[in-house]
Amino acid sequence: MSKKTKLSTDNYKGVRDFYPEDLREQKYIRSKMREVVEGFGYEEYNASPLEYTEIYAAKSGEEIVKEQTYTFEDKGGRTVSLRPEMTPTVARMIAKKTRELTFPVRWYSIANLFRYESPQKGRLREHYQLNADIFGGVTEDADMEMISLIHAIMKSFGAKTTDFTIYINDRRLLNSLYDIHEIDSDLRPEISKLLDKKDKMNSKEFIRAMSELIEKEKTESLLENISSPNKVLEVLGQEDPSITHIINIIERLNRNSVTNVFFNPTLVRGFDYYTGLVFEVFDTDSKNPRSIFGGGRYDSLVSLFSDRDIPAVGFGLGDVRLLEFLKNHSLLPDYDSEIKIMICHAGSHSYAKSSAIANFFREDKIPTEVDISGKKLKDQISRASKRGIPFVIISGDDQTSEQIKIKHLVSKKELELGIEEVRNWVKETLNKNDSW
């Protein structure tokens, strides 16, 4: 059989296989996310990855959607897309039940999202994202809680306050500045995009690109006025609602010991649907100062689906960039084997006998595997050891029915005891060095 006749083992471009060791990472980050988010009172929802394309087209223009999403026509002629983000879906779900839900609503999901783009660092064609949103409620309280929540999530992964920075801004603030500079509303999205990229470009390039859109004097004064938080404050004044909002949020967060949150007037974020607060979490590592994730307030998205306008704020945290961050900062734990006991056989073995022993441990939620490799005892133990299984039980024909021979491969301690005592010993030992 020639190799060429075989199917390729490659996975589809830009998506991942999750081998057990990869899935352990996923399970770890998801369990942390759930823990924190549920602690804040969020309820989990989910939906199909298939959506009518129009829910994305509505806000971003047909062409972008067709180019950057998986979009196709089904047999009934409906145009369908694989969801590239979760927010339209959740807005749709909320809109459908506005009369039944008790607002404010706090919902979260951990869902896979798809984008049709060429894969590169930190960006694949499928990724998993935690989405947490608040619908309704008092704007300032909801906004503040959102930032507290993302801070708590980062903390739960063991990130120190110095490992990341949270930048916040307000879309209305940018609009006020545009008003002051009398910038046409058609030009605003373009200018916003440029501002968003400001830190990536050198200042000459930036000014040149800017001058192509607006007059040089305007460029200069806009840049001057947006150059620092203090300058913005000076220009807009303390009474500007978005300034007050930002100041209040930062003060309240500081009082709640969230100290790494800062006002950044050039923070924009890509989505057009943001209407107020926007925020973004950055890695402070000087070698890799990139954005990890972010979110913002979108007060008019639900009204695309419903007559009722429901204000909302939320964020999306993707697994790919989060894992990069965690790896860079050595924040991923060492994983123990999920299987705790391997029952090996010396001499002629009886599967029935071994599985009876195994069941005893399983009743106590200790994952136990019975060796069926048919290998020699030496190989059985060797394999268990290689897989990181902490205990082996040696079941042999020379052994009395009451006594269990068990060995802890980590400490090399070996005991021969009654089954109840063995169980207690195993539990004790596992508790001593439990990682997660």
Place this chain on the structure above:
RNA sequence: GUGGCUAUGGUGUAACGGUCAACACUCGGGUUUGUGGAACCCGCGAUGAGAGUUCGAUUCUCUCUAGCCACCCCA
């Protein structure tokens, strides 16, 4: 879509244009105490595809393909 870089067993690497493509790990088998991670022995297994230059190509050239990185984009 544009540009740059890369492509050798399952993995990671090696091989001035010149023997049978080397080494380590992994995997399979074996030896020795039938209580492990050791040692030793044996084995499986590769130059992405196609063309060209050459007496001779893993090595040089071209095309294709794939991957990575950056740009674009990130709604």
